Amino acid sequence: MKITVVGSGFVGQTAAMRLLEKALGDVVLIDIIEGKPQGLALDLQEAAPVEGYEPSIVGTNDYAETAGSDIVVITAGFPRQPGMSRMDLLAKNASIMSDVIAKVTPGSPDAIVIVVSNPLDEMTYLAAERSGFPKQRVIGMAGVLDSARLRYFIAEELGVSPASVEAMTLGSHGDAMVALPRHATVEGKPLPELVDDATLERLFQRTRDGGAEIVGLLKTGSAYYAPSASVVAMVEAIARDTNAVLPVCAWTSGEYGIEDVYVGVPGRLGRGGVEEIVELELNEDELGKLRAAAEGIKEKCADLAKL
Numbered sequence: 001m002k003i004t005v006v007g008s009g010f011v012g013q014t015a016a017m018r019l020l021e022k023a024l025g026d027v028v029l030i031d032i033i034e035g036k037p038q039g040l041a042l043d044l045q046e047a048a049p050v051e052g053y054e055p056s057i058v059g060t061n062d063y064a065e066t067a068g069s070d071i072v073v074i075t076a077g078f079p080r081q082p083g084m085s086r087m088d089l090l091a092k093n094a095s096i097m098s099d100v101i102a103k104v105t106p107g108s109p110d111a112i113v114i115v116v117s118n119p120l121d122e123m124t125y126l127a128a129e130r131s132g133f134p135k136q137r138v139i140g141m142a143g144v145l146d147s148a149r150l151r152y153f154i155a156e157e158l159g160v161s162p163a164s165v166e167a168m169t170l171g172s173h174g175d176a177m178v179a180l181p182r183h184a185t186v187e188g189k190p191l192p193e194l195v196d197d198a199t200l201e202r203l204f205q206r207t208r209d210g211g212a213e214i215v216g217l218l219k220t221g222s223a224y225y226a227p228s229a230s231v232v233a234m235v236e237a238i239a240r241d242t243n244a245v246l247p248v249c250a251w252t253s254g255e256y257g258i259e260d261v262y263v264g265v266p267g268r269l270g271r272g273g274v275e276e277i278v279e280l281e282l283n284e285d286e287l288g289k290l291r292a293a294a295e296g297i298k299e300k301c302a303d304l305a306k307l
């Protein structure tokens with residue numbers, strides 16, 4: 001597999017490291033800043049003898065090196081600066097996404113594109129529109145991260161290993177995140193049997209605010225260890241064709257009564273991208289929240305046309 005990571009910032013560089021450590025393929029790390037991806041790639045190659053992975057990474061500013069990629073992970077983006085409105089940020093990152101798609105897709109027409117850049121729902125939609133790729137080959141990363149955060153918070157609350165916690169979030173990042181307590185389990189037991197409603201709500205709210213909590217602590221920059229682990233989990237499912245079902249931002253065509261919008265749903269991932277959207281059994285309340293999240297995303301994506 002040839003895997004390109006666009007953007008060698010914190011998420012991109014840690015994703016590149018994890019891809020090498022997991023031996024998922026040959027990695028190309030690309031950025032607009034001269035020297036940055038080259039320096040990071042060399043540093044990662046120098047870690048290879050110690051870590052025991054193959055030093056199969058190239059750092060570059062030239063898209064010719066990305067040609068023939070099977071998977072393209074896009075982490076290029078601009079952080080929100082003080083005084084920047086949501087529309088200012090949207091305009092800035094939409095222009096970066098359009099630029100990246102225009103440069104990366106001609107050489108890799110069969111690639112699966114995984115979008116990480118924020119605002120995630122809008123950037124995923126834009127990447128799909130600009131690339132013209134079949135929608136199942138353009139996927140956004142948010143749900144794996146939110147679900148990981150929720151699983152960790154549940155494990156911490158109950159004093160158990162995160163590995164014994166299963167939980168999935170759908171919808172979108174932030175307030176439109178749809179938590180599914182009935183589908184969450186701890187050591188096989190349904191979560192609502194283990195904690196009261198107030199605790200459930202506290203855990204869900206902490207998950208919704210998970211990104212902001214880390215930004216508040218770091219002061220500059222945002223999370224990257226869990227985000228890079230999450231995107232690499234998606235790459236792994238695709239590269240190894242595992243058919244794992246992960247919560248991903250995927251194009252809907254009537255599933256859950258939702259269509260023509262990218263929204264967080266359980267997707268079966270394989271070499272074709274999103275091979276299938278899995279329809280969990282949701283009650284009216286859960287379904288209502290998921291549909292409301294989808295409507296919210298449609299409205300936000302409509303702002304792209306106003307730029």
Ligand SMILES: NC(=O)c1ccc[n+]([C@@H]2O[C@H](COP(=O)([O-])OP(=O)(O)OC[C@H]3O[C@@H](n4cnc5c(N)ncnc54)[C@H](O)[C@@H]3O)[C@@H](O)[C@H]2O)c1
Binds near residue numbers: 096100221227
């Ligand atoms: N989806 C999620 O859950 C999630 C989680 C964490 C971060 N993010 C987002 O991921 C993005 C990256 O985060 P980060 O912490 O790595 O940011 P960062 O600022 O450390 O890195 C961004 C990189 O993108 C590069 N870049 C800018 N324009 C480019 C272009 N046109 N082509 C190639 N590279 C370009 C920059 O030079 C920089 O190296 C941000 O948009 C962030 O909000 C999303």
